[in-house]
Each structure stands twice: as structure tokens, then as C-alpha cells.
Amino acid sequence: MDLKQMKERQKHIRNFSIVAHIDHGKSTLADRILEMTDTVSKREMQDQLLDSMDLERERGITIKLNAVELHYHAKDGETYIFHLIDTPGHVDFSYEVSRSLAACEGAVLVVDAAQGVEAQTLANVYLAIDDNLEIVPVINKIDLPSAQPEVVRQEIEDMIGIDASEAVLASAKVGLGIEEMLEQIVYNIPAPTGDLNAPLKALIFDSVYDDYRGVVLSIRVVEGTVKTGDRIRLMNSNTEYEVVEVGVNSPKPLKRDFLMAGDVGYLTASIKDIQDTRVGDTVTSATNPTAKPLEGYREMHPMVYSGLYPTDNAKYNDLREALEKLQLNDAALEFEPETSQALGFGFRAGFLGMLHMDVVQERLEREFNMDLITTAPSVTYDVELTDGAHRVVDNPSEMPEASGIKEINEPFVKATVMVPNDYVGPVMELCQRKRGIFVTMDYLDDYRVNVIYDIPLSEIIFDFFDRLKSSTKGYASLDYEIIENRPSDLVKIDILLNSSKVDALSFIAHRDFAQERARTIVVRLKNVIPRQNFEIPIQAAIGAKIIARTNIKAYRKDVTAKIHTGDPDRRAKLLDKQKRGKKRMKSVGTVDVPQDAFMAVLKTDEEYNKK
Numbered sequence: 001m002d003l004k005q006m007k008e009r010q011k012h013i014r015n016f017s018i019v020a021h022i023d024h025g026k027s028t029l030a031d032r033i034l035e036m037t038d039t040v041s042k043r044e045m046q047d048q049l050l051d052s053m054d055l056e057r058e059r060g061i062t063i064k065l066n067a068v069e070l071h072y073h074a075k076d077g078e079t080y081i082f083h084l085i086d087t088p089g090h091v092d093f094s095y096e097v098s099r100s101l102a103a104c105e106g107a108v109l110v111v112d113a114a115q116g117v118e119a120q121t122l123a124n125v126y127l128a129i130d131d132n133l134e135i136v137p138v139i140n141k142i143d144l145p146s147a148q149p150e151v152v153r154q155e156i157e158d159m160i161g162i163d164a165s166e167a168v169l170a171s172a173k174v175g176l177g178i179e180e181m182l183e184q185i186v187y188n189i190p191a192p193t194g195d196l197n198a199p200l201k202a203l204i205f206d207s208v209y210d211d212y213r214g215v216v217l218s219i220r221v222v223e224g225t226v227k228t229g230d231r232i233r234l235m236n237s238n239t240e241y242e243v244v245e246v247g248v249n250s251p252k253p254l255k256r257d258f259l260m261a262g263d264v265g266y267l268t269a270s271i272k273d274i275q276d277t278r279v280g281d282t283v284t285s286a287t288n289p290t291a292k293p294l295e296g297y298r299e300m301h302p303m304v305y306s307g308l309y310p311t312d313n314a315k316y317n318d319l320r321e322a323l324e325k326l327q328l329n330d331a332a333l334e335f336e337p338e339t340s341q342a343l344g345f346g347f348r349a350g351f352l353g354m355l356h357m358d359v360v361q362e363r364l365e366r367e368f369n370m371d372l373i374t375t376a377p378s379v380t381y382d383v384e385l386t387d388g389a390h391r392v393v394d395n396p397s398e399m400p401e402a403s404g405i406k407e408i409n410e411p412f413v414k415a416t417v418m419v420p421n422d423y424v425g426p427v428m429e430l431c432q433r434k435r436g437i438f439v440t441m442d443y444l445d446d447y448r449v450n451v452i453y454d455i456p457l458s459e460i461i462f463d464f465f466d467r468l469k470s471s472t473k474g475y476a477s478l479d480y481e482i483i484e485n486r487p488s489d490l491v492k493i494d495i496l497l498n499s500s501k502v503d504a505l506s507f508i509a510h511r512d513f514a515q516e517r518a519r520t521i522v523v524r525l526k527n528v529i530p531r532q533n534f535e536i537p538i539q540a541a542i543g544a545k546i547i548a549r550t551n552i553k554a555y556r557k558d559v560t561a562k563i564h565t566g567d568p569d570r571r572a573k574l575l576d577k578q579k580r581g582k583k584r585m586k587s588v589g590t591v592d593v594p595q596d597a598f599m600a601v602l603k604t605d606e607e608y609n610k611k
């Protein structure tokens, strides 16, 4: 292809993302686009094709971003090359959103015609506006009887401040408005303009590890071109490789001769060392390098930490390898080795939020066959000691002795809850119960309010979101950002099983709630730890002072007798069942402790209320 042809091709490229609040229909809309552009044959069409991980399909949420190349035959008779980059909508994953937006010139903004603009719609669209992307508004789900497209159109104008007079009225479900949206993408989103003759400059916006090909980089070429055999350099890690293959996802990988400025595709170069590739890094030519790397991504910092331990201690190295591979396409995941007296060798891992934590744990179990014990999540505390020194504590068991502490500071977030008028009461009640400090309340229109509170992050990460949803019949939406550390009157509570302290069960609570919580937790532990042939006392203590206790009674008769059955098949089955049941248990001293026990600290309010 000569330069003139390349220039012509570049004019026909459109790079865009779809941004929306969770469940407003991004994935369904992406599926319709794939159909309309004949990218996938009907036979291959599987609902929500872009959500490639099983986990995503099961949970119905988009987590990893995916880029596909599509060809659209527009009404003007020309064929356009679309690169569609999917983005997640959940509050935990906004870092992924900013990654995909950096590879685009435009964004399709999807708003549910019945729900209207929600907290995450705003957060995500502002990321796009900050990046100077052209916005194509789409009002989706107009097939719903409760749809109010005109109200929502006005909302987009008032709340986001963009022109929505041309907003596409669509139904991804029944396939309405899809062509109009594709036409608007062609006309409203600008073609990329990167210099085709300049030295190669490409942004790594995602990467995955493939056993055969090594690291597969997802790149947006900003300037120049790249082809098989080129020597490339990763600028931040300062390593060089020879390109083995370039191509696009269509959505299956499709080999190409080259990628040029404006293209979004993949690149492999037999990169075996995962540490070398960093999302946000710039790829350039080793022989003719560009002077300055692209601006990387905003770094994301984990907010929640938990311990990950293999149930089988021999699997420690497998767990490390699995974490390294996951980290490759999950820039926000952090981990470091940790030892626990109770659990042995494992890792302390940092996550963006609870969903992120769940997803990582599930991926470790499914994709890497790990059997894990995870400890209750904790935030990071800044502890000022009496000698003036500061210590950062992300593991409750490492909290220094109370006598050595001057002050404990915990992270606070500014939480914005968008809710219909009628539910303001329950929302405020919930925020107060979670130690929230009221900031302000803004009426958005006649029926909706933004309620703003400063709340300790530790209260948000547990069950706040579930509670918010259930107390507002699902109408509230939440967005939050970390603001600062503030002093709180916090104490560490230790749990003793059979009189010995189990470090992995320690937790931090506000002094006013400590006793109540301790009581709840010992009862929960009693319910989840199986009886053994001796009595097991469970105690909760602050320092040397016991603040709650209960006992797990011993077995009365030998239930193992039950498996002495004559039928060998049946016996094998029973033993097998027993083995499986045992899997997610860890022997702590003389007591077998199941996974549930380590999460007991998370279940809070139901038990309080029951009392």
C-alpha cells in the first residue's frame, strides 16, 4: 500500500468506545453493531460476544475491554473501518474506561430511556469529554413501556451539557436505530490524523498472556507504521523485540501485513517476560525511535487489600505465577508475599474494590485452577505512633499495640448517591449508619436528588452498595472518590480459636461498634466452623480483654461410622464428597476452619438487626 492509499484508508477509520452506566445496554448494542456490519456470521453470533470471559457472561457485566475491527458500508457508498473498544460500566473499573478512551477519537454514550442519566453515566462521559472525544448520544431501550426518551434527551443536555437534539433513539434489543447510530459515528466522529511517515508511536492499552505466542499487546498506533520483522522498543521498560505478528481482532485474531497510524490491533513479539510489558507504555521503532513517549495512563491505586492463600501450601509458586499472569492485563492488581501464622505462605493483594476482588479470585480459581482461602478485605490505615513515626497498615493483624498508637487515620470517600426523591430518607439513614458525614443535597430536577456524604471507605467496601440497592428498590446509583485520610477512633479486634489467636481473623472496627460486631462475629464463626470431637471456645478480644465469647460443642457421637458402608462405590463417593468438602478448609492449629469463616467479618447488619 503506498502513502496515498494509506492516507485514503486513514480517512475511513473511526475509533470509538461505548460508555454507559452499568446495565444500560452497552454489550447488547455492541452485539447489534457486530451483526449490522456482518463482522460475525449469524451462526457465530453468540449473545454478548465482546464479553469473552465466561465470568463476564455469567455475571452479565463487562470487565475487560476488547477491541474489534468492523467494516461498515455507509449510505454514502463508502466502506468505513470501525474499531470498537468495549468498556466496563462498574464503578470499580473506571480505570479500564480511561484506558480504552485513550485509544479513541469518539464515544457513543448510551443512556437507558427508562432510567435516565445515572451516576456512572456522568463519571464515564466526563472521562470521555476530558479526553476531548466527540460524543454520539444514544437513548436506548425505547421499546420499554416505561421509556421516556424526550425526558432523557433533556436530561442529557441539562446534566451533561452536550447537544442531544440529534440523539439516536434506539433499542438494542429489537434492533431499532442501529443504522442511524452507525451513520452518526461516520459523520460525527473524526478520523484519526496521526502522521504516517513519522517514527512508530503506539500506545499499549491492554495485554494478555498466551502460552503459545507469549504476551499479546493491544495497541493503538498513533504515528507511523509497524509490520512483522520490525525491531521495536518498549519505551518505559527499555526492552527490544522483533515483531512476530500484527493483526486485528475481527473479533477472532486476523493477521495483517502492517498496522498504521489510526489502527487499533494486536502485536506479538515472543515477549516472555511479563514484567516487561506495562499497559500505558509506548511502543516505538528500535532503529528509528520517536523522541518522546506518549502520555501514559493515570496510575490506579488499590483501595482494598486481602490475603490470598493456597489451601494446599505446595501450590504457593503456582499462585504466584497465576497472579503474575493476571496482573499483565489487570494493571490495577497489586500483590506481595505475606505470611500468616494461621494460613502459612500466601500473598497480600490490592484491589480497586470488592467487585474487582471477587473477579480476581474467581479468575484464579477458574482459569488457573487454584483453590484459595481469602481473608476479609481491609483498607489501608495510616497509623501515627506515639514516637511520631507513621506506619501504613493494610492487614489488621499487623496493627501495632494500642499502647504504641497515637492516632489511626482511615481513608474517607466522597460518596454521591443519585436517587429519586422518595428514597432520600432510607439513603440518609444508611449513610448515617455507616458513619457517614452529611455534606450536601442537590435537587437535579423535580424528582431526583444527589445526596452527598463523606463516608469511611471501609464502610463503603463491605455491603454498602447492596444495601443501597435494596433500600431504594434498585433506583439509587452510586459513585465515589477517595478524598483524604481522617482520624477515627478505631480498635483492632482479635479472634481466638481454642485459646490461640488466629491472625487471619483479626479485624478493625470503630470503638463504638466493636462489642456489637465482636458478638456477631463469634456467633457467625460458631455457625460456620464444623464441630470437632472436642469443644472449641471462640473469643474476641481487644488487647488482653475478652469482649465476646461462645463455644462450639463437641460431637456427641462418631458420625464417621456412617461411611463404613458395604457398597464400595458408595463408599468411594462418600469419601470423595468428604474430600471435596474439605478442600476449602484450612487447619488452624487443631481446628479446621472453612473459607466462610474468614469472610464472617463482612456480614454485618443482618445479624445486628436480628438481635
Ligand SMILES: Nc1nc2c(ncn2[C@@H]2O[C@H](COP(=O)(O)OP(=O)(O)OP(=O)(O)O)[C@@H](O)[C@H]2O)c(=O)[nH]1
Binding pocket: 020, 021, 022, 023, 024, 025, 026, 027, 028, 029, 060, 061, 062, 088, 089, 090, 140, 141, 142, 143, 144, 170, 171, 172, 173, 174
Ligand atoms: N428492553 C430492552 N432491554 C435491553 C435493551 N438493550 C439491552 N437490554 C437489556 O438490558 C440488560 C443489560 O444489557 P447489557 O447489554 O448487558 O448492559 P451493559 O451496559 O453492557 O452492562 P455492563 O456490560 O455490565 O456494563 C440486559 O438484560 C439486556 O437484555 C433494549 O433496547 N431494550
